[in-house]
Amino acid sequence: MPVFTLSKQLSFPPPYLAIKEGLLAVGGDLSPERLLLAYRNGIFPWYSEGEPILWWSPDPRLVLYPDELRISKSLRKVIMKRLFHITFDKAFEAVIQACAEAKRPYGEGTWITDEMKDAYCELHRQGYAHSVEAWRDEKLVGGLYGISIGRAFFGESMFSRVSNASKVAFVTLVKNLRRLKFDLIDCQVKTDHLIRFGAREVPRKLFLGQVGKAIDSS
Numbered sequence: 272m273p274v275f276t277l278s279k280q281l282s283f284p285p286p287y288l289a290i291k292e293g294l295l296a297v298g299g300d301l302s303p304e305r306l307l308l309a310y311r312n313g314i315f316p317w318y319s320e321g322e323p324i325l326w327w328s329p330d331p332r333l334v335l336y337p338d339e340l341r342i343s344k345s346l347r348k349v350i351m352k353r354l355f356h357i358t359f360d361k362a363f364e365a366v367i368q369a370c371a372e373a374k375r376p377y378g379e380g381t382w383i384t385d386e387m388k389d390a391y392c393e394l395h396r397q398g399y400a401h402s403v404e405a406w407r408d409e410k411l412v413g414g415l416y417g418i419s420i421g422r423a424f425f426g427e428s429m430f431s432r433v434s435n436a437s438k439v440a441f442v443t444l445v446k447n448l449r450r451l452k453f454d455l456i457d458c459q460v461k462t463d464h465l466i467r468f469g470a471r472e473v474p475r476k477l478f479l480g481q482v483g484k485a486i487d488s489s
Contacts, residue, residue, distance in 0.1 A: 293329030301390035330475035337449035
């Protein structure tokens, strides 16, 4: 299948037309309107500095249902020690900057470009993008950010400067989303880290149906 080139028109091709690796389209922009349309249709941007904007909709999709959260015994002990102070939306720009600076496996550079940071900071100002912060001795030591639409949360990136900081932040987020009756957390692609928390791969068709329901029923 071909990879579609986006025009200025605010639209995306159907996700099922993505190539095997999940790439659906190239180009467009990172306006709030386009980003929100993308997430509502199970599509997200992911590209490196110097590349055009790449839009993805992988099949299968990694999803964590809040009721299926798993916490290891060792992490439970860490949480009980209250080593971190967890907050929401207190330092969004600092969190996304820290995610951009975090070291990636195999020496890969960041995919969070300046253009991406500006776009998500604007979504934060509009009330769609949210951050979770882990503090220790009044220093930001871990956190994550993502997009919230209806009863669906779309995770984007996390970082940790101290062991377990991002894990505690993530668990706190999931528990809060469970309390708020969120249906799902989109984790995008498979990672062993998120599998250990109870995330699992589901067919894209099922995921898209669940996202639509989570957004429409809010």
